[in-house]
Amino acid sequence: MDLSCFPRRRYTPYATPLEPLPHLSAALAASCPGGRGPELWVKRDDMLGLFPGGNKTRKLEFLVADALAQGADTLITCGAPQSNHCRITLAAALKEGLKCRFVIEERVPDSYDPHGSGNHFMFRLMGVEALTVVPAGTDMAAAMTKVADELKAAGRKGYVIPGGGSNALGGLGYVACAQELQQQCFEQGLRFDRVVVGSGSSGTHGGLVAGFLGNNIRIPLTGIGVSRDPDQQAPLVLKEAQAVVDLLGLGFTVPAEAVQCVGGFWQPKYSVPNAAMVEAVQLAARSEGLLLDPVYTGKVMAGLIGLARRGEIGANERVLFVHTGGLPALHAYERVVLGDAA
Numbered sequence: 008m009d010l011s012c013f014p015r016r017r018y019t020p021y022a023t024p025l026e027p028l029p030h031l032s033a034a035l036a037a038s039c040p041g042g043r044g045p046e047l048w049v050k051r052d053d054m055l056g057l058f059p060g061g062n063k064t065r066k067l068e069f070l071v072a073d074a075l076a077q078g079a080d081t082l083i084t085c086g087a088p089q090s091n092h093c094r095i096t097l098a099a100a101l102k103e104g105l106k107c108r109f110v111i112e113e114r115v116p117d118s119y120d121p122h123g124s125g126n127h128f129m130f131r132l133m134g135v136e137a138l139t140v141v142p143a144g145t146d147m148a149a150a151m152t153k154v155a156d157e158l159k160a161a162g163r164k165g166y167v168i169p170g171g172g173s174n175a176l177g178g179l180g181y182v183a184c185a186q187e188l189q190q191q192c193f194e195q196g197l198r199f200d201r202v203v204v205g206s207g208s209s210g211t212h213g214g215l216v217a218g219f220l221g222n223n224i225r226i227p228l229t230g231i232g233v234s235r236d237p238d239q240q241a242p243l244v245l246k247e248a249q250a251v252v253d254l255l256g257l258g259f260t261v262p263a264e265a266v267q268c269v270g271g272f273w274q275p276k277y278s279v280p281n282a283a284m285v286e287a288v289q290l291a292a293r294s295e296g297l298l299l300d301p302v303y304t305g306k307v308m309a310g311l312i313g314l315a316r317r318g319e320i321g322a323n324e325r326v327l328f329v330h331t332g333g334l335p336a337l338h339a340y341e342r343v344v345l346g347d348a349a
């Protein structure tokens with residue numbers, strides 16, 4: 008598969024490391040059936056560029072290249088009040104000498120705090136040009152088009168990036184990740200029995216599905232939902248994977264079986280903490296010094312742990328957890344993850 012015909016900016020001048028997690032594996036095994044659990048590894052996509060980067064960095068390499076090719080002077084995107092995607096998009100804009108505007112969706116009522124910490128603090132520190140807050144359920148595409156129209160009326164040119172950077176072009180970032188992983192496994196003589204990744208706006212999961220199929224990587228991929236159960240999430244991922252396959256001109260239909268989604272670990276609501284997330288964040292931090300975030304990777308690791316304890320991830324498996332970043336949001340939930348919140 009050849010990605011070289013797509014314009015790409017480079018924000019990470021290296022492959023993100025694959026690291027074994029022996030202490031976390033041992034801690035998990037102690038609570039698994041028969042005292043045996045899977046061998047855990049991590050792909051450190053939290054070490055991507057536009058530091059502290061994450062999965063959005065890979066998508067933005069293709070999206071920003073397209074914005075520049077179209078002569079845009081402003082990136083427009085959307086997300087939740089603690090959006091990693093918005094923060095990384097702003098960092099990319101600054102690096103490219105562009106302006107950046109956000110539409111922020113208050114998915115949890117009253118969750119927007121103009122003086123909030125974490126990512127929100129970084130929006131202000133890095134100087135987002137404008138930020139519009141809209142209520143949950145707003146048509147975000149229409150809200151971003153409105154911002155683009157305002158810019159146009161002022162003689163400027165906006166480039167709209169969908170939520171999470173999840174369209175066909177953004178998904179190419181995780182096709183590139185699949186290729187990077189394949190090369191690393193080859194060079195390091197590694198073989199994984201499963202890859203576990205978070206599944207939200209679906210560009211990461213869908214891009215990996217397309218990249219695995221297109222590169223003949225036969226490792227089962229488990230997507231753990233951060234905001235939806237499989238009945239709603241799987242169709243989104245399938246659609247994204249197919250869009251990526253079509254953009255690449257691969258000429259096949261993505262089989263529904265290639266999309267494996269797991270639910271039940273994100274409740275009570277997107278971004279709202281639960282006890283399993285707190286346990287997972289603490290376990291990773293205290294066993295390996297590995298920092299997970301409360302909204303995405305903490306819930307995804309809680310899913311991995313839960314599946315291992317239920318025996319749905321076997322004790323004989325070597326499992327790769329894709330760490331998709333999100334570190335700044337941890338600071339907005341300090342008391343929660345320490346376990347001393349009211």
Ligand SMILES: Cc1ncc(COP(=O)(O)O)c(C=O)c1O
Pocket residue numbers: 061062091092171173205206207208209210211212233300303304331332333
């Ligand atoms: C840290 C982190 N992990 C995972 C995800 C989910 O990725 P996707 O939206 O591509 O499904 C996000 C999305 O914002 C994220 O910020």
